[in-house]
Amino acid sequence: MSDGMERDVVAPRGRPVTLRDVAKDAGVSVATASKALNDQGRMTAETRTRIQEAARRLGFRPNGLAQSLLRRRSFTVGMLTNDTYGRFSLPVMAGISEALVDNGVSVFLCNVEDDPRLGQLHVDAMLEKRVDGIIATGKRIDRQLPVDLSRLGVPVIYAFTEPDPNSIAFVSDDEGGARLAVEHFIRLGRRRIAHVTGPTTFTVVHRRAEAYRAVLAEAGLPVGPVLMGRWSESWGRDAVAELFGEGGSAPDAIFCGNDQIARGVIDALRERGIDVPGSVGVVGFDNWEIVAAESRPPLTTVDMNLVTLGREAGMTLLSLVDGKPVEPGIRKLPCRLVVRQSCGRPLDG
Amino acid sequence: MSDGMERDVVAPRGRPVTLRDVAKDAGVSVATASKALNDQGRMTAETRTRIQEAARRLGFRPNGLAQSLLRRRSFTVGMLTNDTYGRFSLPVMAGISEALVDNGVSVFLCNVEDDPRLGQLHVDAMLEKRVDGIIATGKRIDRQLPVDLSRLGVPVIYAFTEPDPNSIAFVSDDEGGARLAVEHFIRLGRRRIAHVTGPTTFTVVHRRAEAYRAVLAEAGLPVGPVLMGRWSESWGRDAVAELFGEGGSAPDAIFCGNDQIARGVIDALRERGIDVPGSVGVVGFDNWEIVAAESRPPLTTVDMNLVTLGREAGMTLLSLVDGKPVEPGIRKLPCRLVVRQSCGRPLDG
DNA sequence: GCATGTTGAGAAAAGCTTTTCTCAGCATGC
DNA sequence: GCATGCTGAGAAAAGCTTTTCTCAACATGC
Structure with missing residues (x-):
């Protein structure tokens, strides 16, 4: 966050700059470069800063695809909804995003309308992209999405929709x-x-x-x-x-x-x-x-409190992805009364 | 899409099945397996079907991360918005998604409120995930998002927001x-x-x-x-x-x-x-x-016609990603009058 | 019978990063 | 003077798929 005179360098037109470029620029191996940028391994302070400096100067940005491939974790989740107008799903989405963005996790938003074909299409796309998990939501608690998410091999959380009780779900009370x-x-x-x-x-x-x-x-x-x-x-x-x-x-x-x-x-x-x-x-x-x-x-x-509901769902999905055990079941989250002016003050007050 | 008696096999609990697994199962090399599943290369029809059969039986699903890494194309785009309630951005999103889903492209939806930090956070996440392009939209045509998208190294399209005239933008007329x-x-x-x-x-x-x-x-x-x-x-x-x-x-x-x-x-x-x-x-x-x-x-x-606007934006972004040239400029898309009952029939009719 | 061509399939590289080994060089201890 | 340990850095493998070479086996043409 320095505010020095030097302007940040922008990504070049052509091929994005890779770790190899940084390593060559700094005169080290890619292994050393990687360690320098991740504050790991052992090396002289001088070497480390030289590499970091090179990375900054070249505008290096690690390739998330390569990282994900290695870590078996894409830092990506999918959100499935059939709520076209977003009346319910948007607040939920906001909460989810709030919970995830600081962990570097991005959200694929997929509207499946009520079309099984569309649902399958989106789910297939998500799985191919190796999402870390899926959050299913809807416009109506007592209706399911037109696609079966029960045996996908990735964690699934339901928000504002009630699946079978062995799943993990958050709904309003x-x-x-x-x-x-x-x-x-x-x-x-x-x-x-x-x-x-x-x-x-x-x-x-x-x-x-x-x-x-x-x-x-x-x-x-x-x-x-x-x-x-x-x-x-x-x-x-x-x-x-x-x-x-x-x-x-x-x-x-x-x-x-x-x-x-x-x-x-x-x-x-x-x-x-x-x-x-x-x-x-x-x-x-x-x-x-x-x-x-x-x-x-x-x-x-x-x-x-749909934003809160979404945040809870997001945080729970994160736990699940991290391998922490989560009790299955349907959690009912409390509502809140927003008092405006249509009820007046106590009649006898 | 056969409807045989055999139930589709689900992804196993543990490690997802890879091409290597399929190859071993079919008794061929991964190279051959890859070609078989992509309908490429030369081999006996028998070999090809044997491999495809193995893939189906094992529930193989190619790892999109690996594919993307190789193809330098993630089949992913990011959509940036500050329209929390989604009144304008949701129809736009629907159109974008409509244009992209059949090409296997998924959309990261990122609400940046009006917070530059949040904007930068989302943009950084998108770039690390190597999105093929970015669509910026908003709740107000004459306001820009709190983040500069002009020199990112990926194609950017503006929808329902007017940037400098050298960009590519779609707005309502x-x-x-x-x-x-x-x-x-x-x-x-x-x-x-x-x-x-x-x-x-x-x-x-x-x-x-x-x-x-x-x-x-x-x-x-x-x-x-x-x-x-x-x-x-x-x-x-x-x-x-x-x-x-x-x-x-x-x-x-x-x-x-x-x-x-x-x-x-x-x-x-x-x-x-x-x-x-x-x-x-x-x-x-x-x-x-x-x-x-x-x-x-x-x-x-x-x-x-925001859905149409989104669809146009999505299709244009796709062209851009494919390297086709797109004339910069601001396109105004026509509106449409929806006649209900608040105007009546002709007065002198 | 030999040069040429075709066919079916595998080896290897590429794409990018992280992590585990390995190792030379140097200092320390006795 | 030698065994031991540490330090700084690189080599290589792994993660998964696609594509380009390569090559053996076989067929064809003359």
């Missing part, structure tokens, strides 16, 4: 997340808490609904209504029409299965002249910044 | 996109067309505004008002308050600088009881599915 939301409502004094969520075909829908019911039961509060529909704003609006349609006791809080639904709910409430959070509190799920922050009012929501 | 939007309005009979867009610090804001003005001038229609503010829904709502505040002649069409602004505009118009598209037409920019499709009504918007 959806029950815990739902608890956070409902308990938040209860703490604020809300008593009639409804749940509007996505399609019944999603496992997380049931997990979150179950936790919602459990928390209410524990608190001795009435359960329901629970409305399952779509993951969209329009479903949120439709649900509000249902909830506030005919007399009955309208809820004073709505826990939504994702932020889009929550946004639809908030919009519909506003259009009915129902104050949020004054009359009704709303909590979403996902903390999808673009939706949650632009709601009126900004949305309190459950964040699944 | 923002002027063209704006023209599409405004001409669409004119074709529909709209006459008082306003423009609500983002911050003046963005180059694209001025480019689109310029095209907007040009089209109106060509059509002999009044220009303006042009409101520059933020890239957010709330700014869209604020702008509507300005436009429809005091008497004057309110616009019958609003061309918005992105989809979020457009959504804010639409919401604010609805809340004022102004019919979209009946009284006012709205066009957005970006075709960000999640925003555009959930608007009420769904948003007609300009799509920058």
